Amino acid sequence: MANNLGLAVKPVTETPVEEIERVAAWINTEEYRDLNFKREALVVAPPHACQPLGAELAAHAFEGSLPFVHGSQGCASYYRSTLNRHFREPAPAVSDSMTEDGAVFGGQNNLHEGLENAIALYKPKMVSIFTSCMPEIIGDDLSAFIKNARNKGIVPADMPVPYANTPSFSGSHVHGYDAMLLSILQALTEGKKVEGRCTGKINLLPGFDANTGNFREYKRIFEAFGVPYTILGDISDVFDSPLDGTYRIYPGGTRLDDAADSINGKATISLGPYSATKTYAWAKDNYAGKHTALPMPLGIAKTDAFLMKIAEVAGKPVPESFKAERGRAVDAMTDAHQYMHGKKFALYGDPDQLIGYVSFLLEMGAVPYHILCSKGSKKVEKEIQALLDLSPYGKQGKIYMGKDLWHMRSLIMTDPVDAIIGDTHGKFMARDAKIPLFRFGFPVLDRVNLHRYPIIGYQGVINMVTTICNKFIDITDETCEDRQFEMMR
Numbered sequence: 001m002a003n004n005l006g007l008a009v010k011p012v013t014e015t016p017v018e019e020i021e022r023v024a025a026w027i028n029t030e031e032y033r034d035l036n037f038k039r040e041a042l043v044v045a046p047p048h049a050c051q052p053l054g055a056e057l058a059a060h061a062f063e064g065s066l067p068f069v070h071g072s073q074g075c076a077s078y079y080r081s082t083l084n085r086h087f088r089e090p091a092p093a094v095s096d097s098m099t100e101d102g103a104v105f106g107g108q109n110n111l112h113e114g115l116e117n118a119i120a121l122y123k124p125k126m127v128s129i130f131t132s133c134m135p136e137i138i139g140d141d142l143s144a145f146i147k148n149a150r151n152k153g154i155v156p157a158d159m160p161v162p163y164a165n166t167p168s169f170s171g172s173h174v175h176g177y178d179a180m181l182l183s184i185l186q187a188l189t190e191g192k193k194v195e196g197r198c199t200g201k202i203n204l205l206p207g208f209d210a211n212t213g214n215f216r217e218y219k220r221i222f223e224a225f226g227v228p229y230t231i232l233g234d235i236s237d238v239f240d241s242p243l244d245g246t247y248r249i250y251p252g253g254t255r256l257d258d259a260a261d262s263i264n265g266k267a268t269i270s271l272g273p274y275s276a277t278k279t280y281a282w283a284k285d286n287y288a289g290k291h292t293a294l295p296m297p298l299g300i301a302k303t304d305a306f307l308m309k310i311a312e313v314a315g316k317p318v319p320e321s322f323k324a325e326r327g328r329a330v331d332a333m334t335d336a337h338q339y340m341h342g343k344k345f346a347l348y349g350d351p352d353q354l355i356g357y358v359s360f361l362l363e364m365g366a367v368p369y370h371i372l373c374s375k376g377s378k379k380v381e382k383e384i385q386a387l388l389d390l391s392p393y394g395k396q397g398k399i400y401m402g403k404d405l406w407h408m409r410s411l412i413m414t415d416p417v418d419a420i421i422g423d424t425h426g427k428f429m430a431r432d433a434k435i436p437l438f439r440f441g442f443p444v445l446d447r448v449n450l451h452r453y454p455i456i457g458y459q460g461v462i463n464m465v466t467t468i469c470n471k472f473i474d475i476t477d478e479t480c481e482d483r484q485f486e487m488m489r
Contacts (some may be wrong), residue, residue, distance in 0.1 A: 016316055027410075045406050052176055054177030058177045060083075061234055063255045065250070066093070071107075084342075086210055098366060112152065118283060177275055181276060198288065205268065206271050206272060230261075231254060237252025238253050273294070273352065296352050300330065332461070344419065345444035346372070362393050374402065404431060412435070422438075
């Protein structure tokens with residue numbers, strides 16, 4: 001068979017409707033699930049992003065910092081658009097737009113021209129450089145490239161230019177965040193340590209966290225204690241700035257002077273032990289004062305631990321206001337527990353958040369049933385398992401490390417749950433299973449303003465309880481035959 005040009009045409013074979021329906025039903029079976037879990041090379045819908053995206057979030061989190069992608073323009077657009085869609089705020093970053101020439105001859109010329117233009121146009125206080133796949137594959141030497149740029153006068157002598165190697169083909173966004181944050185702190189604190197000097201401040205390493213409300217909550221907590229602090233990587237004003245008619249390229253972030261002096265702090269607390277691992281390890285070896293790593297303060301117990309640690313480090317009692325706030329959170333949990341008690345949840349996400357979700361659900365008497373982490377470790381798995389073992393509601397829970405959302409879909413279709421906790425990418429399997437998806441984590445692309453609601457601290461407990469329980473109530477109210485549902489007793 002040929003067309004008018006004499007070219008062979010392959011006839012289109014249409015799949016019969018019956019076959020489509022057969023396969024659609026088959027993928028919901030235990031037979032398919034068993035085959036699905038035998039996958040080795042193929043990954044389908046991984047619930048994580050790539051390293052450079054995490055690096056860009058870290059780069060945005062400091063005063064006057066311009067994120068600079070050493071790589072292709074298309075890659076830079078992906079990182080920027082994902083942050084833009086999650087926060088619904090600008091994510092200004094630049095790229096040196098490497099193309100085929102750069103792949104053959106190396107990217108130094110691109111980097112130098114890009115730095116010269118970016119510094120002239122956008123006048124940053126710091127340029128934070130990170131890589132995409134292409135320069136990593138060809139082995140570009142960023143250290144040498146940046147040194148040569150300084151020698152040529154392209155970069156001012158006093159301008160910090162931290163850089164991180166963030167290959168997209170390994171790790172995830174949390175590893176890229178860690179690498180960029182470490183490089184920024186190393187660059188800013190170089191030569192700033194003064195023996196015997198103490199700023200009196202507590203440094204906070206929040207780790208990868210795309211919830212601006214959480215950062216505002218951390219600030220409120222420290223201010224209630226009356227304790228001076230430095231958040232090392234503050235995105236609250238960067239991605240939650242006021243709309244007042246004036247566009248600002250650099251609307252916030254941790255002040256560079258504060259970050260530089262953080263090496264002389266009174267103490268450093270990490271709340272992202274799995275997304276700031278290398279940064280915290282380096283801080284322990286180089287920063288003055290006490291050092292401690294805690295889980296994210298999600299749920300009552302982990303918030304208690306965070307507040308008690310601040311009290312211990314600062315030498316101050318926990319404010320009475322937090323004792324009252326804790327009581328209100330426990331009251332909110334008690335008032336609503338019947339709507340979550342015994343409910344089974346599937347959950348997925350970054351290790352730090354995932355541990356917090358499990359802890360919170362167990363406190364509510366809910367069952368963390370399917371627990372999936374695509375880029376975790378044996379240590380993460382052991383920590384989650386320890387939480388499950390401590391509660392009668394954790395006995396049914398099972399952990400799936402290194403799996404993806406297509407694995408999760410098989411699990412919820414063959415062993416059903418009542419709801420899912422995760423990011424936007426779980427919406428399709430939630431729709432197939434006809435259960436609600438509670439959008440906590442990153443990215444949330446299909447809802448608005450959720451990143452403004454804190455989920456850490458006692459207020460975060462109230463927010464999570466309210467969101468989850470009211471949705472379950474909505475479902476019952478919308479589907480039951482009782483017109484007077486919850487109206488009369």
